[in-house]
Amino acid sequence: MYLFGEHAVVYGEPAVPCAIERRATVTVAERGDDRQRVSAADLTLDGFTVEYGASDDAPDVDVPTPLVEAAMGYVDAAMATARDAADRPDAGLDVTIESDIPLGAGLGSSAAVVVAAIDAATRELGVDLAPEAIAERAYEVERDVQSGEASRADTFCSAVGGAVRVEGSDCRTLATPDLPFVVGYDGTSHDTGELVAGVRALREEYDFARDTVGSIGDLVRRGEEALREGDVAELGRLMDVNHGLLAALGVSARSLDEMVWAAREGGAAGAKLTGAGGGGCIVALDDGAGAETALSLTPACDESFRAELATDGVRAE
Numbered sequence: 001m002y003l004f005g006e007h008a009v010v011y012g013e014p015a016v017p018c019a020i021e022r023r024a025t026v027t028v029a030e031r032g033d034d035r036q037r038v039s040a041a042d043l044t045l046d047g048f049t050v051e052y053g054a055s056d057d058a059p060d061v062d063v064p065t066p067l068v069e070a071a072m073g074y075v076d077a078a079m080a081t082a083r084d085a086a087d088r089p090d091a092g093l094d095v096t097i098e099s100d101i102p103l104g105a106g107l108g109s110s111a112a113v114v115v116a117a118i119d120a121a122t123r124e125l126g127v128d129l130a131p132e133a134i135a136e137r138a139y140e141v142e143r144d145v146q147s148g149e150a151s152r153a154d155t156f157c158s159a160v161g162g163a164v165r166v167e168g169s170d171c172r173t174l175a176t177p178d179l180p181f182v183v184g185y186d187g188t189s190h191d192t193g194e195l196v197a198g199v200r201a202l203r204e205e206y207d208f209a210r211d212t213v214g215s216i217g218d219l220v221r222r223g224e225e226a227l228r229e230g231d232v233a234e235l236g237r238l239m240d241v242n243h244g245l246l247a248a249l250g251v252s253a254r255s256l257d258e259m260v261w262a263a264r265e266g267g268a269a270g271a272k273l274t275g276a277g278g279g280g281c282i283v284a285l286d287d288g289a290g291a292e293t294a295l296s297l298t299p300a301c302d303e304s305f306r307a308e309l310a311t312d313g314v315r316a317e
């Protein structure tokens with residue numbers, strides 16, 4: 001999830017994503033043939049299994065192909081890069097995905113699945129990649145699936161864990177104080193690629209949208225100072241501003257605004273949407289119970305929970 005900087009990070013501004021204790025688990029077993037089988041029970045298509053040959057163009061399933069492509073794009077590309085890393089272009093793989101990360105809701109489920117899938121598949125094919133190498137391949141997957149536009153933020157954070165700072169290709173981990181994250185989730189899901197394309201179109205049409213992206217960068221740099229000082233009140237104020245700037249880029253939603261206001265009025269130091277937006281999740285900072293209670297009483301909010309910072313990134317279990 002993002003403390004600061006989503007969207008602007010795609011245009012080279014810094015961002016600070018944080019890994020939380022919600023995980024995607026990917027199990028990979030090599031097959032005796034060249035076919036790929038993916039079982040993803042948590043997908044919104046109500047759970048389905050796809051089986052297809054490396055060279056077949058149509059998966060053998062009874063749902064519309066564009067839907068399957070949208071759902072399978074990240075996993076498919078993750079398997080392809082893993083086969084490439086192992087120099088085994090024809091390796092058949094059985095892949096099982098389980099995840100407790102809401103899908104398409106701004107908590108980086110795509111990055112978690114892609115990073116875990118690349119790690120599991122390369123291990124199965126006898127290659128041991130460092131987390132940074134997994135992160136780089138996972139970034140390329142997100143970039144390709146999101147039509148050429150992505151940052152390294154989610155994928156680097158997911159691979160190495162903790163709080164990180166990403167600016168272009170410069171990715172590093174950050175020491176942070178213990179932050180009292182509270183998440184509100186409206187139960188909906190949205191496509192990151194489409195929201196990123198919307199911001200691109202706005203930037204092309206309006207100079208002030210470019211300035212808004214630059215302002216998010218300025219805000220993130222101030223946020224880094226507040227992080228170093230452990231100043232939660234200032235972090236909260238900057239999160240509020242970040243939410244406003246994201247709304248100006250057209251990626252908020254009524255449900256997100258309602259949850260953000262509920263969290264603030266419940267006593268949060270600040271609150272903002274996280275990730276691509278359009279719906280999904282907000283993140284707030286609150287060391288008391290007020291924000292979580294206020295969110296649980298908000299009709300727009302489907303689920304609210306505390307989120308612990310995860311110090312571990314990708315790992316074999």
Ligand SMILES: Nc1ncnc2c1ncn2[C@@H]1O[C@H](COP(=O)(O)OP(=O)(O)O)[C@@H](O)[C@H]1O
Pocket residue numbers: 024040041042043070071072073074075097098099102103104105106107108109110111113190191192193275276
């Ligand atoms: N449990 C899962 N099983 C299979 N694919 C998943 C799973 N979770 C996420 N994905 C993939 O990630 C996509 C959602 O990613 P994205 O739109 O970037 O949203 P976010 O990263 O904010 O959750 C899904 O459409 C699917 O392709």
Ligand SMILES: C[C@@](O)(CCOP(=O)(O)O)CC(=O)O
Pocket residue numbers: 005006007008009010104105106107108109110142149150151152153154192196274275276277
């Ligand atoms: C909007 C963006 O900055 C973050 C998207 O995050 P998510 O997929 O909603 O977790 C895109 C990116 O950085 O690739």
Ligand SMILES: [Mg+2]
Pocket residue numbers: 108109110111154192
């Ligand atoms: Mg994503």
